[in-house]
Structure formats: C-alpha cells, structure tokens
Amino acid sequence: MSAATTETVAPRESPSGSPLHRFVWHCRHNPKRELWFAWWAMVTFYNLFVVSFFVLARAQPPPSPAVDAQGAAQWFTDNHYGVLVGMGIIFLVIGLLIAPTNALIAYSMRRMSVSRSFAYSYLAMYALSAIPGMLLLCIVLTVGAMRPDRDPELIYWLYDLAFLSFTGTMGVFLIGSLVWMVAILLDKNRVFPKWFAYLNLANALTEVVVAPAWIFKNHVFGWNGLIAWWIDMVVFGIYTGVFIMLLRKMIEREDFGTGPLPGPLPGPLQELAPSKEHDPSELTRTAP
C-alpha cells in the first residue's frame, strides 16, 4: 500500500469516449477503483439475489409454512428448474460478490474514528452469516428439487429446514447491524449521517420480530407472514437501498486520509450534522 499512497490522490480527468473506453480507463487509472469494484460487486449481488430468489426460484416471497407434505412436494415440482438454476447462480456468485460487499462495509468503519474492532467484528459476523442465512437454504432446496420422486415426508423436512434456516438466522444480522450502528454514532469522521445509525437499529429490530417464525405457521407471524416477511422485507429493502447510496457517497468523498471526510453529508438535516465550519474542535479531537 505504501507505494501507491505517495502518488497524488487527485484523479486525472476521466476521458470522454465510448462507455467501454471509459470503463477501461477507470479500471486502469481510477484511484478509487478498489472501492468502486467492491461497490459494484454489492450492487450486482443484490440484483442477482432478486433474480435468483424472486424471479427464478420463487423462494421469495416464501411459500406458506402451513402446507402439508403434498403441498411442499408440489412446490418443488412446480419450481424444479427455477430452484436449480437460481441456486446455481447463487453458488456461482455469492462468494465473489458478498466478500467485497462485507469488505467495503468494514472499510467504512475502518475509515471512522472508532476502533478497528468494529470493522473486524462486522467482517467476521457477516462472513459467517452467509452459510446459515443463505447457503444452507440453497443446498437444501437443491437437494429437495433434484429428486422429485423422494418420499413427500422427507421433502417436507427439507422444505422446513430451507425456509426456517433462511428466515430464522437472526443473531448475526441483529448484532452486525448494531455494531455498524454504534460505530456510526461514535464516529467523528463524518463518514455517514447520524440518521443512518437509526436505520441500522430498524434493521436490527426486524431480526427481533422475526423470531416467532420459529413458533407460528399463521399469516401474521409465520415465515411468509406480515411481520416476518412483508414488513421485514420492506425495511430491509429500504435499508439496503440507503446504504448502497451512502457507501457510494462515501467513496466519492474519500480522500484516503484519517481525518473527517470532506464534502457535505448526504441526506436531510445536513445543517445539524457536525462539519469543519461549524465545529473546528471536531478536527482537533480526531487528529491522528
């Protein structure tokens, strides 16, 4: 890292020309290309997640937990190829796209004035989360779909394991969001606006209210119900859209220094956020 940081950070003018030409230029010369690579990996991941889970496999919104064994077997029969192709896409890309996503979010905490422990905690938790929270569902749905002539009672068990592991993996996302929240609240480097901390809290709370999905099969508390799926998915969707936008702003404002990030904080209530002009002591307190 030492060799590059001595170069000037000020980017050379991006060239005009064909989109391909500009893309190649950015890959070769953009000083923030590592961050942009991770950001695009994140955007690509969430798009492929929607394609695989919502469009192909139809595993989101999830089918009902109230079906009988025949109903579960029927679900696999109806979605045979969608499940196998959709889960194949996830097997193909999840590591490549989710590892840089978590690295970028950890980097946002590394850029804050808080201890590195926050970044490392988030990195470890979210690295772990993919297996119980998503890959187990992918494996089990693949096993369920690939042998349609299996005893429906066994398919029933696979169905329950798949959807309960996906919806019912709560703690890593709960604590992970709270780690990010605390880091943002403590941060003096103005990486994110403080209101985003409370959106982390909202996301953490969805992991609390999802717990009844382990107990109930009805339309309110069940894994496909109003709380465990519809409200949670809306909150998660907003949360994800917002942090994708905020990480983009962070990369644009990044100066590779250790003090406060330059430029205005995105979002409402900007005038309430601390800035260089409003509070000069902010700078001295966070000087490395």
Place this chain on the structure above:
Amino acid sequence: MRRIDGELILFWTLPVVALIWISAFFLFPGFVHPMSPTMSAEEVAAFYRENVSRVRYSMILFNWFAVGLIPILMLLAVQMRRMAHRTPIFSYSILASAACGPALFLLADMFWLLAAWRPARAPELTQMFNDLAWVTFATLVPYLIAQCVLLAVAIYWDRQPRPVFAPWVAHFNLLVAAALVPAAFTGLALEGPMAWNGLLPFWVKNIAIAVWIVVMGVVIGQTIRRQRLEDLEDKVAA
C-alpha cells in the same frame, strides 16, 4: 539473522495437509469411483452398510484437517497487504471468505458421517443424508471462485516496480476459477458430465483445486523467500 516470525512453519504445514487430504481422499470409498446420483436408496444404504468403517475414518480425518488451508490463505492475505493498493479491500475479502470454504466442507463431512451413523436406518433417510453430503461437497465452490478471482484482480492492480506476484499467477487463478464454475450447477443433472460424479463438477473441479494448491504453494514459497532476500538487501543497503 532474521527474527523467527513463524511464516515458514505455517508454509510447511501445506505439504503435510496435502498428504493427509490425499490419503483421506483415497480412504473414502465413494471418491475414487465417485458415487452416482442415480443409485437407488437401497444401493446407497448398502454402500454405507458395507463401507461404514472407511467412511467414518476418512471423514474423521477430513474433519480434523479441513481447515488446514486457512493458514496458507492467510499467508496470501499478508502478501496482498504488500501490494500497491490504496485500501485493504482485497485482504479483507480474503479474510471474510477464508473460513467459509472449510465450513461448507465440514457440513458435507457431517452429512456423510450422519449417513454412516446408523446404517440400519430406513434407506430413504440414508439416501437423503448422502444427497445432502454430495450436493454440499459438489457446490462448495463459491468462496474458492471468490478467492481466485479476487487474487487475480489484486495482482492486476498491484502496479509497482517489484510486484508481489507475476502476472501469470493472476491468469492462472482466473483459469482455476473458470474450472470451478460448472460445479455450481451440478443440481441440474443426475447423470452425465454435469452430475456430481461427472467430469466437470467432480474431476475438473477437484483436479483444479489440487493444481491450485500445488502451484500456489510453490508461488507463495518463492515469494516469501524473495521477500526475505529483499528485506536483507534493504537492510544491507541501509
């Protein structure tokens, strides 16, 4: 004299782990002629009844040493920190994915051991555990693909007079990543070259992993040796 930092100890665990993996591979009766997904439940149950000891001993061996490659990945992560990058994004990504490959393998390992646990169980149940084991094992490529591609991009973007790895290492990693891709879609076929015992998800994938371990072992060893020589030269020059 350079202070002992232990990197060489970690490095020389690689041939030991490789030897144990190869032994366990040949000890497991379902690998040399990989079990077909078209076997009936009765055939699968008979396989576990006849081979219960070898399944257990080989999978216990794998259970002990499945995480054996993590120290080597950490040596890679340390080398990535020496690259001419502005951010630790790539080394963070390797850190975030290093344990996931072994964790998936351990899941498969436990499904195999479960299938062998009560061989007298109803054949359909043994077959289901066998399916879970094989699908988990066949599709455990996501983090291996990630590590290969991320390492390749990191090498391409390591532009300095003395890059840490040569460009061919990046090309090689992309090639290995491509060889692992078909295994992600193994669920689509019960027979032929795409089945879990077929040419692409079994032979091409596992041979690619073996070749990666050998080639990257040599590359990492040479890089560590060169790094030590360079450090020595810098010291003498100073």
